[in-house]
Amino acid sequence: MEILVQQLFNGLTIGSVYALVALGLTLVYGILHIPNFAHGALYMMGGYITLMMMVQYGLHYWLAILVSVIVVGLIGVLMERLVFYPLRHAPPIHDKIAAIGILLFLEAFAQYVWGADYQTMPTPYGQVIQLFGLTFTMQRLLIIIAAIAVMVLLYLFLKKTYTGASIIAMSQDRDGANLVGINTNRVAMLTFLISGGLAAIASSLAAPINLVFPGMGQLVILKAFVIIILGGMGSIPGAIIGGYILGFSESLGATYISNDYKDIIAFILLVIILSVKPTGLFAKGGH
């Protein structure tokens, strides 16, 4: 029983990270209908920048994350302006290839600047606490709390502010949004900014319990894609719920089925769903 609760808690932790990453991905897909294959690189850069800020410049954890969020957010904006915007009328295959090019570049860049080694990120929250007779690390608790805080903030932003509403409008109907005077270019840039920021936060939160290495974004991003396909491409609740479902599945699967193959769970889920419903779980018609 103890193990079960422990694993559920683990699932909550993992799920929080997945949910944040998937959110960034789904926001971008919602307004541009592009699956950003370079999102994993943003995740990776987020981790490295936080690490660099902490280790080289001695910044405090949260400050480092703030810097990382800004920098990665800006990288996202650059991606939108320099790559995705010029390709907006090209066949969809071009977006994907261009994103792959960026991904390859950023991974090589990270390796060049910071080396290929697996590095650890020191955390100021390494203590272990006891709650209800179970042991939790502060860091894991923090991941969950921070992730939820971010999601709440995001929700408030989207629902309660004008800018947020314009993102939602654009995701529902880009041309319509344009017609009512929404500056779709600005919204696109803003969405990429947020998307990058979310990836940076997720990565920085998760890094202390995982390691930092150039390929760290690869697996996460694949799972994020699975999540948004399962939860509905462009759906925000879908990304969050999907993220947690996957988190729980992996955590429980790793314990009760096999630790080696736990990563496959996501993909098997995807294979099953797409085999039965090739248009994804929540196809919105059109397309």
Add this chain to the structure above:
Amino acid sequence: MFLETKNLSKKFGGLTAVNNVDFTVEKGKINAIIGPNGAGKSTFFNLISGFHPPSSGSIILKGQDVTNMPPNKIAELGIARTFQTTNLFEQSTVLDNVTVGHRLRTKSNLLDAVLRSKRLKREEEQCREKALEVIRFTGLEKVAGKLVGSLTQEEKKRTAFALALATEPEIVFLDEPAAGVNPDETEGLAQLMIKMVDSGITVCLIEHKMQMIMKLADKIMVLNYGEKIAEGTADEIRNDPAVIKAYLGGSASA
């Protein structure tokens, strides 16, 4: 019975786009479907050509139920269509477009291709001949080698006709064939349609250009809000109060 629909309906969520339509396509004639915007005409075409499965009802071609067949099977059975927004292979030449249009009547497969079998050579020649034939028929000789993307709207419409003809159809469904085309060119396309019927092909078209329809069509069906409100010859339709009401909305002039 050549081609008929019985109780054909299509619902998209809560919206009923086509509602219980019975329609018969008269063989060897020019059939037309008209109606105000949003009446469900294109949806009706999509149902017949297999692009959407109907919600209920049936489509029968020469006695065979083709209701839920995929578009490519329907094409094999002799139904060809064009699209409202001209749908062609833009990056290819006119010649390449119509050549592949005949593909469905050939049997060559991968093995034939790799071994360059006699059958492949024979069928490639066949496709080429057919392509030249439909190009001549539609008067596209001068632009045969041009990329479709660089054609004028009228030339594109003709190419769409040619592509449909290359599939050796018995019926051709034309979705607004004269859209975006000036009166002279419209007349030219109308002549082309008469030519098609004269050569034994049945034509069914959707159009908004009333003068063209009234002169051209042997039989007209009028749709409004997805329902058939009238069916008959041009004269009958012209004087039908329900039709007048649908187009003018409100009481007809006395």
Add this chain to the structure above:
Amino acid sequence: MKFINKRNIIMALVLLAIAFPFVTQNDYFIHVMTLSFIWMIGVYGLNLLAGYTGYLSLAHAGFFAVGAYSLGLLTVKAQMNFWLAFVLALIITSILGFLVGLIALRTKEHFFAIYTLCVGYILYLVIDKWDSLTEGVRGLIGIPAPANIGPISFETPLSQYYLVLAILLVVILIVYRIVHSLTGRTYIAIRNSEDLAQTIGISTMKNKLEAFVLSTFFAGLSGALYASFIRFIGPDIGNIVITFDLLTYLLIGGIGTLSGPIVGTVLVVWISQQLQFLQDYRMLIFGPILTLLVIFYPRGIAGSIAGWNAKRAEKKLAKAQLDERFSQSTLAAENQVKEG
């Protein structure tokens, strides 16, 4: 200037390829060139599916690995006769390709890319983790070089070079014939507009599946040759990085063209060789090149050249106006190759 026509260029290239080992006399260069040929075969597979049919499969490396590991395991663990194992490896890869394609091809565009991305990853993960079968991270060693065919042995770099070259030439011939046939036209139609292709009676599922299996066949062929050439393999040959490498070669050379795979692979492999010091970081250069290419020159080198030729041909056509020239114009249009 009839001297510089397609036929002669091809013959010149083939002669060049045959003469290459004697010109360089350098075992290392021969090794690199042979490797290029092996990659080229994989790229032709990618090209057939992505370039001509319009479906980008990100699982390509996975099938490459399946071909390599099939050959490796059958020869090393099952002690099977080499050529028998070789043929079996191809069959295994193709059957797997068929099964995957059956499901994958029901999805479109984004979903297809993501789906194949995941399939590729699953294949990689399975090879990596199932170490009782595949030796996992330890890798599979001791894979034999190709066995003798009659009196000809393939133990030396030189003989292996010519074997791979011969197979490559057959592959190119096959792809050439497919592309210039009704089958090729069908694939291109699907790429240009799947809906329209269906409307004109093409069974898109059947054709897509065919193209998919072909692409996995070539991936498996490439993998099996790789295994036999390098003599040891590890799970990393199934990594997505390989797919991206092949994609880079294809895009630079010209996606959807016949000569693209050749141009791209040779160019990139040899430039990477020159930039040896950058080896691990070659994506610092090629990554941006890939992105810039797809924005500004999506047709790649060969594709852009074909495009210019097509424009020139069209200008010639525009001058022909009379009915009599109709037969001329259709002939010229026929000569416009299926390049894109």
